[in-house]
Amino acid sequence: MSISRRDLLKLAGVAGAASVAPGMAQAQQLEKKDVVVAVGGQALIYYLPLSIADIKGYFKEEGLNVQIADFAGGSKALQAVVGGSADVVSGAFEHTITLQSKGQAYRTFAQQGRAPMIVLVVSNKTMAGYKTPADLKGKKIGVTAPGSSTNMMASFFLAQHGLKPTDVSFIGVGAGAGAITAMRTGQIDAMANLDPVISTLIKEDAVKVIADTRTLKDTMQIFGGNMPSGCLYTSQEFIDKNPNTTQALANAIVRADKWIQAASPDDIAKVVPQSYLLGDPDLYKLALKGNKEALSPDGSVAQDGPQTALKALAAFVPNFPTDKIDITKISTNDFVVKANKKYPNA
CATH class of the missing domain: 3.40.190.10 (Periplasmic binding protein-like II)
Structure with missing residues (x-):
C-alpha cells in the first residue's frame, strides 16, 4: 500500500499531538500546591496586592493553597524563607540585592509596588x-x-x-x-x-x-530612577524546581495588581478585612488614594529598577560590595509577561 505525502503529514501531526499533549498537560501541573508566603505587615497598603490575590481567590483559582505568615517586619519575613519555614517572601525589592551580597541567590518574580511609598x-x-x-x-x-x-x-x-x-x-x-x-x-x-x-x-x-515617594515624580527625584518596592521574591532554587508554581503565584499577583488599578477606594475598602481600616474607613480610603500611583499596574519591574536599587543600597550601606552583585540575577519579568498574556484585562 502506497502512502501519499499528505497522509504522512497527517500521521506525523497525530504522532506530534500525541507526544505534545502529555507535555502540555504536564506544564499545567503545579510542582507544589501548598505554598507559605511570609510578609512583614500584611495590612500595609504596600502589600495590598498580596491581600487582594488572597481575598479574591486568585491563588485558589491557580490551583494553589497559599498560607500567608504575617511577621512584625520585612527582615523577619526574609529570615523565615532563608530558614526554610516559608517558601516565598512578599517584601522589599532591595532585599534580593542584600541577599546576593551575602552569596545567596534570590530573585523577584512579581512586583506589587513601583515606588517605595515612603x-x-x-x-x-x-x-x-x-x-x-x-x-x-x-x-x-x-x-x-x-x-x-x-x-x-x-x-x-x-x-x-x-x-x-x-x-x-x-x-x-x-x-x-x-x-x-x-x-x-x-x-x-x-x-x-x-x-x-x-x-x-x-x-x-x-x-x-x-x-x-508615593508619587513617581518624587521617587525619580530622590533616587534618580525607578525604585521598585513591594514584590514577591524567592530563592533561585525554588524557581528552578517549581516553575509552574512560580508562574501561578505571578498570575495571581498580576490579576490583583490589575484589579486594584480598576477599583475605586470604596471597592477596595469593602473587600479588605475590617482590621485594615483601623476603625476609620475614610482614613483608609485617603491612604489608598495617596498610594495608588505607587502600586504596580502590571507586576513588571522597570528596566532601570534593579540598577536604581543597587545604587541606593551602595550609597546607604557602608562598604557595600557592589562588585559582587549581578543585577541580571535579582529579578525577572518572564513570569509576569506570561501572566499579562493570560490575563490581559484582569
Missing part, C-alpha cells in the same frame, strides 16, 4: 516654621527602624540637600501607633514612614509633607 514629613508642632531642608539640621527624625528603607529614603533626601546623616538624629519609632504618638507628643521633629501612619497624621493636620 513619605517624609515635618511636625507642625516643633517645626511650624519649616522653610527648607536645611532646617532639619540638628533635628530628630523618626524612621521605622535604623537601617530600614525609611532610614535610607530620609538619608537620600538629606544628601540631596547637602546634609549628612550625622547632621540629624535618627530614632526608630516603628510603623504603627508608636510612630503616631511620637509625632503627636513632639518626641520627634520629622519622620519617614508609610501609610496608614502618614495619612493619620495628615488627616489631623499634625504634619507637613516635604518628600513623597
Whole structure:
C-alpha cells in the first residue's frame, strides 16, 4: 500500500499531538500546591496586592493553597524563607540585592509596588516654621527602624540637600501607633514612614509633607530612577524546581495588581478585612488614594529598577560590595509577561 505525502503529514501531526499533549498537560501541573508566603505587615497598603490575590481567590483559582505568615517586619519575613519555614517572601525589592551580597541567590518574580511609598514629613508642632531642608539640621527624625528603607529614603533626601546623616538624629519609632504618638507628643521633629501612619497624621493636620515617594515624580527625584518596592521574591532554587508554581503565584499577583488599578477606594475598602481600616474607613480610603500611583499596574519591574536599587543600597550601606552583585540575577519579568498574556484585562 502506497502512502501519499499528505497522509504522512497527517500521521506525523497525530504522532506530534500525541507526544505534545502529555507535555502540555504536564506544564499545567503545579510542582507544589501548598505554598507559605511570609510578609512583614500584611495590612500595609504596600502589600495590598498580596491581600487582594488572597481575598479574591486568585491563588485558589491557580490551583494553589497559599498560607500567608504575617511577621512584625520585612527582615523577619526574609529570615523565615532563608530558614526554610516559608517558601516565598512578599517584601522589599532591595532585599534580593542584600541577599546576593551575602552569596545567596534570590530573585523577584512579581512586583506589587513601583515606588517605595515612603513619605517624609515635618511636625507642625516643633517645626511650624519649616522653610527648607536645611532646617532639619540638628533635628530628630523618626524612621521605622535604623537601617530600614525609611532610614535610607530620609538619608537620600538629606544628601540631596547637602546634609549628612550625622547632621540629624535618627530614632526608630516603628510603623504603627508608636510612630503616631511620637509625632503627636513632639518626641520627634520629622519622620519617614508609610501609610496608614502618614495619612493619620495628615488627616489631623499634625504634619507637613516635604518628600513623597508615593508619587513617581518624587521617587525619580530622590533616587534618580525607578525604585521598585513591594514584590514577591524567592530563592533561585525554588524557581528552578517549581516553575509552574512560580508562574501561578505571578498570575495571581498580576490579576490583583490589575484589579486594584480598576477599583475605586470604596471597592477596595469593602473587600479588605475590617482590621485594615483601623476603625476609620475614610482614613483608609485617603491612604489608598495617596498610594495608588505607587502600586504596580502590571507586576513588571522597570528596566532601570534593579540598577536604581543597587545604587541606593551602595550609597546607604557602608562598604557595600557592589562588585559582587549581578543585577541580571535579582529579578525577572518572564513570569509576569506570561501572566499579562493570560490575563490581559484582569
